[in-house]
Amino acid sequence: MTLDTSSQTRPTHGTIESVDVLVVGYGPVGAALAALLGRYGVSTLVIDKADDILMSPRAIALDNEALRILQATGLADDAFDRIVIPQVRMLCPHVGLFGRVNTRGDIDGHPKLVTFYQPDLERALRALVASHASVRTWLATEMIGFVDEGDCVTVALRESGGRERTVRARYLIGADGAGSQVRKAIGQGFTGQTYAEDWLIVDARNVPGDFDHVEFICDSQRPTPHMVAPGGRTRWEFMLRPGETREQME
Ligand SMILES: Cc1cc2nc3c(=O)[nH]c(=O)nc-3n(C[C@H](O)[C@H](O)[C@H](O)COP(=O)(O)OP(=O)(O)OC[C@H]3O[C@@H](n4cnc5c(N)ncnc54)[C@H](O)[C@@H]3O)c2cc1C
Incomplete structure (x- = not known):
């Protein structure tokens, strides 16, 4: 111990x-x-x-409610790095951009959406x-x-x-x-449902370009969230299809 x-x-x-x-x-x-x-x-x-x-x-995004709880713990705003996300975009391979959520601005003094690095x-x-x-x-x-x-x-x-x-x-x-x-x-289960698919999570560093937001690539064959994160990170999350393994994707 x-x-x-x-x-x-x-x-x-x-x-x-x-x-x-x-x-x-x-x-x-x-x-x-x-x-x-x-x-x-x-x-x-x-x-x-x-x-x-x-x-x-693992976790990469927090909203203003979560940031408020962290504030209540006494954690300083600069205690861990975060990137304020200005917008969330929804794209489809067939029609391109079809949705955009404006996440600029604060609620109760906290940004509506930030990304961070869980460790x-x-x-x-x-x-x-x-x-x-x-x-x-x-x-x-x-x-x-x-x-x-x-x-x-x-x-x-x-x-x-x-x-x-x-x-x-x-x-x-x-x-x-x-x-x-x-x-x-204590017999306390989790309510709700989850999906059976596995996902491959890729955190890359120093990816060229100035990507600054969150996007969901809504491809039914391969849904892929993609977002910027602190420390020069960019994350992709790829849904694996039946029979695919992480090793095959690498
Ligand atoms: C790929 C991925 C992406 C994610 N993205 C997000 C996101 O964007 N936003 C978000 O909010 N969440 C996200 N999550 C979820 C987030 O990481 C978890 O919800 C979070 O880690 C849960 O925190 P926790 O403290 O409840 O549990 P954990 O982080 O799992 O911690 C539980 C701890 O309990 C310890 N433990 C377990 N059993 C015992 C025991 N018997 N005795 C002693 N210790 C024990 C374990 O060692 C562990 O350290 C993601 C998760 C994954 C896997």
């Missing part, structure tokens, strides 16, 4: 640690929540089974969390189960080295992503 803040004394092996809130998962949701809780001085422990931020390209945001949130004395962070530590005791939750954790430990929390938060074990355990 890696302790990434040194603000608190670590429990000795065999003791049961108590906190008000145990957040399982230190992705953007867990990190934003930990920053909010830290801002209010709530005794919090955040754990993640990974030992660092996941570097694969930058996560790094900024983690730095903010580390500034709060009431929040501890244990990485390389997996939640392996929990028992609802009524007035608290007893949670079993396992460090990557195999050592097991127990934490008692007044509240347990499942911020453990799309395959959330916490959600499954």
